[in-house]
Amino acid sequence: MRKTATILMLSVASSLLLSCGQAPQQSTPADEERTVTPTTTGSKVVVYQVFTRLFGNKNTTNAPWGTLQQNGVGKFADFTPEALNAIKAMGVSHIWYTGVPHHVLVQDYTAFGISNDDPDVIKGRAGSPYAVKDYYNVNPDLALDPANRLAEFEQLIARTHQHDMKVLIDIVPNHVARAYQSMSTPDGVADFGANDDTSVAYARDNNFYYVPDQAFSVPQWPADYKVLGGEAHPAVDGKFNEVPAKWTGNGSRAAQPAFDDWYETVKINYGVKPDGSFDFTQLPAEYASKDWPAHYAFWQGKTVPDSWLKFRDITQYWLAKGVDGFRYDMAEMVPVEFWSYLNSHIKQTNPDAFLLAEVYQPHLYRDYIRLGKMDYLYDKVEFYDSLKRVMQGKGPTSALVETQQRMADIEHHMLHFLENHDEQRIASPEFAGDARKGMPAMVVSATISTSPTMLYFGQHVGEPAATDAGFGKASRTTIFDYWGEPQHQAWMNDGKFDGAALSAEALALHNFYQTLLSFTASAPALMGNYVELHSSNLANNTAYSEQQLAFARYNNEQRLVIVSNFNVQQSSQFDLHIPATLMTNWQLADGQYPLHDKLNDAAYTLQVTDGVGKVALQLAPLASVILEL
CATH class of the missing domain: 2.60.40.1180 (Golgi alpha-mannosidase II)
Structure with missing residues (x-):
């Protein structure tokens, strides 16, 4: 999830370096050979990001704003042995199942004891996976039997492990759904906001920020937008009951957020006061050079804000179910001390846990890696942006050399990708207009560093995301709507995953990706030295x-x-x-x-x-x- 955040994000980000006593670190000068000699061992990591609700969907209706019944939906069960074998054949070591935690959606599941959600605070009909409603359960859309949805996901974890791949899911610590209501909270665990003092804007152990004495109002909709595409629905009335109003996920403090704000979500309070100052123990600068056990020891015996404890418990819950790691949404909007606390607790349980964060401010990269104990960050603003310009014929390849050298001290921690759910598809006219332009770029992205490589589902067969799906618009595969991806469906070929329904060009593209990525997963040199x-x-x-x-x-x-x-x-x-x-x-x-x-x-x-x-x-x-x- 990526949009421009407002005041709170800026105050948190600008305070990080001051609180930790860190200045932005400059890369070391290159020698005359421009050589990078990492100390990394092991194998190249290949992450396959799959938008779980779209992956197994065979329905080709694709009606804009279509219902689940019209457009279909993929299930956990669609990750069959054949599907997992096909994913594994591309050298994949980790599958990031995007959209697993139970998020708000319009489908009625009251028969299963699940409360309905209000379309006025839902983006799309299938809902955003980054508006989580219940962290202790999974999206009922993804289950053959919604009453058995958690068990079905546990079975998918087991199948993935049987195919020698790890399981990653999203955790979104910065915000939760405006209508957050866990139906599955374990005994003795209080729900978010259950014990908040709502009479004040801020208290350290409140989970949310409030606009006291004001009720929430839904945004003023643009002239070209209608909830559910204009369909009549008993819950679409331009209202949502929230008194007092909470701050919105991107930091907006208005009781009526704007349409461009993350209005379907509310901001989580981590002990950052409204003026941007911190209400928790500061992490000493020298901890940048210490390992996670030292970080874990640092937090023992210290009192931390309640939201820290809640996300510690949530991640421990999923680790206990066999999840192998997490992708953290908008991590830079949450203070780095929290990440030190959370990640060291995760590593205490599973030292091999895979921790990937979305951070877009390069001057914060080293803090989130060294102080926040992140394993990996998106290399979006640096390497991806430079590579995109090369692919579009707008930039020189020398920019890639310069970026790789400048990031040499942290190159192993900067995950490379060409597509993900936030970015435009390579084949879309808005990006490159031709999936083949991703071929040299993928070779460079996957082989230039020791960092993990990420492949987005459909990328390897040239999915163009050519159509508006409703709330989701062309050039990016929708994360808000029920939809089918035509090129991916051709590769899936009714569950055979043999690519027989692909065009010759798309099949050749898939074979290229499979050859490249399976090679990178087994090439020891890619974890060694780099010379430009x-x-x-x-x-x-x-x-x-x-x-x-x-x-x-x-x-x-x-x-x-x-x-x-x-x-x-x-x-x-x-x-x-x-x-x-x-x-x-x-x-x-x-x-x-x-x-x-x-x-x-x-x-x-x-x-x-x-x-x-x-x-x-x-x-x-x-x-x-x-x-x-």
Whole structure:
């Protein structure tokens, strides 16, 4: 979930560095070879993000604002052994099941003891997964039997583990649904807001912020918007009963938030006062260099705000059910001390838990990793944004070299992606207009660093998100509506997951992604050293341009040279030069050495003359090679 947040986000973010005594850290200067030598071991992590309600849906009606009955919905049960085998075949190690916690939606489940939600404070008909209604249960839409929905998800966890993959779900600590009401809270656990003093705007142990003595009003709708697309519904009356009004999820303090605010959600209070000052123990700056056990020890015996305890209990609940990690929505809107507390408690239970956070302010990256003990952050504002410009023909590949070098000290923690539920689909005209333009970009994204790679469902078959779905608009796959994704459905092929219904072009695209990602998951060099080859070739090679990118990856087990051509229309033919320093490091004397292209199963030759390497290359438009020595 990403939109512009207001006053509270800014006050929290600006206070973080001051409270921790940290100034933004500058990257270290590169040496003449521009070499990065990580200390990482293990295998490359590949995360498959799936929008759970859309994945198994075979219905092709796609009526805008359509009901569940009209447009269909995917289920936990659609992740069959065939589906999981097909996902695993792409080198996937972790599946992020997006939209699992029970969020607000319009469908009537009162027969199962679930209260109805008010469409006036729901985005779409299927509802936003980031407006969670009950953290102790799962979305009833996803179950064959809504009364048995939690057990069905537990069975999916078990099936995923049986296929040797880990399970991730969303946790959204910054906000909950305006209509939050847990029907499944364990005995002895108070619901959010149950013990709040609603007569004041702020109290440390209140879970919410309030606008005392004022009632909530729904936003003033734009002229082109109608709730449920204008359908008559008994609950659509332009009202929602909330007295006193609560602050809205993005920090709006108005009793009537704007339509562009996150009006369907309310802001969680973590002990940040309305003036931005903190009402909890500060984390000393030296904890940036300490491990999670030290952070866990720091918080023992300290009194923390009630909301901290609630999210500690929620994450422990899901860990106990076998969930292997969490993706945190809008983590930068929550103070870094809370993350130190929460993540160290999670690691105390499961030291291998996978913790991924959405943070969009680069000057905060190092604090959330080192002080907040995040394993990984989205590399959106840095690497993705630069790569998107290259794909659109608006930026040079040198920007990728510069970004990788500048992020060298934290590169392992910066998860790479080309698509996710917030971003435009590559194939959409608003992004690149052609899914094939993602091919060289994906090679670079997946191989340039030791960080995890994320693949969004439908990306590997060129899903274009071409149609307005209702609340969700074209270019991004809807997260608000009941819908079917045509290219994904063709790959799914009525549950066979063999791609037989795909066009030849889409099947070739899928095979490319499968070959690339399954290779990255088993290539030890990708967890080793990085040497950029771009600058020297750009300076000394007239046929090499800002539309190509070359680098080497290696360790004691494997040596790779990776080259991508971003040119859409023209082949690129040149001799790639590899510096003598790298040839010496690889202990290669003058002579010829065979290279095998792991992407295309082709043979090349490395010629070393006077200590300098050279490989003759001819790359078709949008082609790449991964050459193994």
